[in-house]
Amino acid sequence: MSVLILAEHDGQQLKQATRQAVTAAQSWGLPVHLLLLGADTAAVATQAAQVAGVARVLRVDAPQFEHPLAEDVAAAIVNLARDYKVVLAGHTAFAKNALPRAAALLDVAMLADVIAITAPATYVRPVYAGNVLATVESIDPIQVVTIRATAFAAAETGGGAEVVSLAAPAASAASRWVSETRNVSDRPELATARVVISGGRSLGERFEAVLGPLAQHLHGALGATRAAVDAGFAPNDIQVGQTGTVVAPELYIAAGVSGAAQHLAGMKDSKVIVAINHDPDAAIFQVADFGLVADLFDAIPQLTAALKQ
């Protein structure tokens, strides 16, 4: 029996979440296989085969995987999963969409957003917006699991896995891909950035203008509170929190963030937290290593300028 990882990639590069899943997969001490779904996975298969800790790369190339839909991804997993002990992936939008569907087809439970694994079947996962940690044991023959990226280091390059090509099941007739919009950015990916600069609603229309230069200088990603996203000042996919992205960077700078429990759930495991807020009683200061009570429209440009010196 082995561990099957549902890999995520953009056609060229494996996502960091997949490398983190490879690290988590070592918990079982079983061979680790990486499942690559794509229209043409040749390039990414070469890269995947070099990830340390991977024994085999399974390539499934088919036109429907140009833009993989949950129906087709789940069918591909179900095709293979009965030969595996564990089906694993990072807790990304891609896996959150497809893996529960696969688990139901296999008639097994799924464990989402796991932060610790005690093989063979005991897991710790946050519930209630991370205010509670639940330890649960699965009694199912196949464990379907997504892991929280921030809880596992990324596997390095340095392996030499065999690469095997497999046929895809027939494409689903019930769903089709129409289009996508990508928030183009030359900044690092939010979930894995070393530095994250987050802003609240008070930044208003100046969200990018105020925070952008600081992010640029620190090679950081931008994050936002739900209120800032709801108000249209920041795009949806940079929301940090219980229902957005969970981050744990080396440095998290919260500018004008009040510190609602749902936001804290997404960033309180950051190594160093800086809070800048004009309200000295803001809840964010309770989790901040360094708090500065100041008007962020003055403080952030000053901070950017001071760091450049």
Add this chain to the structure above:
Amino acid sequence: MKALVAVKRVVDHNVQVHIKPDGSGLETAGVKMSINPFDEIAVEEALRLKERGVVSEIVAVTLGEPVAQDVLRHALAMGADRAVLVEAHGELQPLGVAKLLKAVADREQPGLILLGKQAIDDDAGQAGQMLAALLGAAQGTFASAVTVNGDEVEVVREVDGGTETVALKLPAVLTADLRLNEPRFVKLPNLMMAKKKPIEQLAADSLGVDYAPRLKRQKVGTPPHRAPGVKVNSVAELVQKLREAKVV
């Protein structure tokens, strides 16, 4: 076309939960309970589809103890036409929930099934996808816009790095994300009128499915507490601290 909307009763999002001293679970006695906020968005979307003439009837369903009826009353007060309570005792987990909802869907034959993308108590985010799988239906998760065109529904989905639009054959299962809509405020007269709308009661054990939990909870605990930090008095002092911490 009929819409089925699944709603869950959860600890209100403003309540700070507390763990029982023996670590066996959470204190729920006397705690304010509400409809899961994402499920409320799903109800609202069904109402808007009805107002646009796409949906003709909205059936709200919940699972659990009889007290879970209060979230059905909330959905009825928002404008759902009728409701179904599947009475089940003990812990329900996503796979069991999906199986019970499938049994209800088989009876109701809806064209659209809407749920929240996750419940704010267990944060599992699985019931919708599992239900779609069991029904053999297409799924549109994390929906931020929904348009029905003939026998298809087009769904804009919130994904990492942007959005994705998919077209799904009906019947389909949708899960609501935060920005799909802003649910309407329930007025008191509507709450009174909702008391006259019918709630059908079904016993979970009569539906012929195995909904027993597959995950055994061993214990619950609190995450490590973050040590309090320091306030700095100026940007210059902040920069000094960050340099000492070697993070800039």
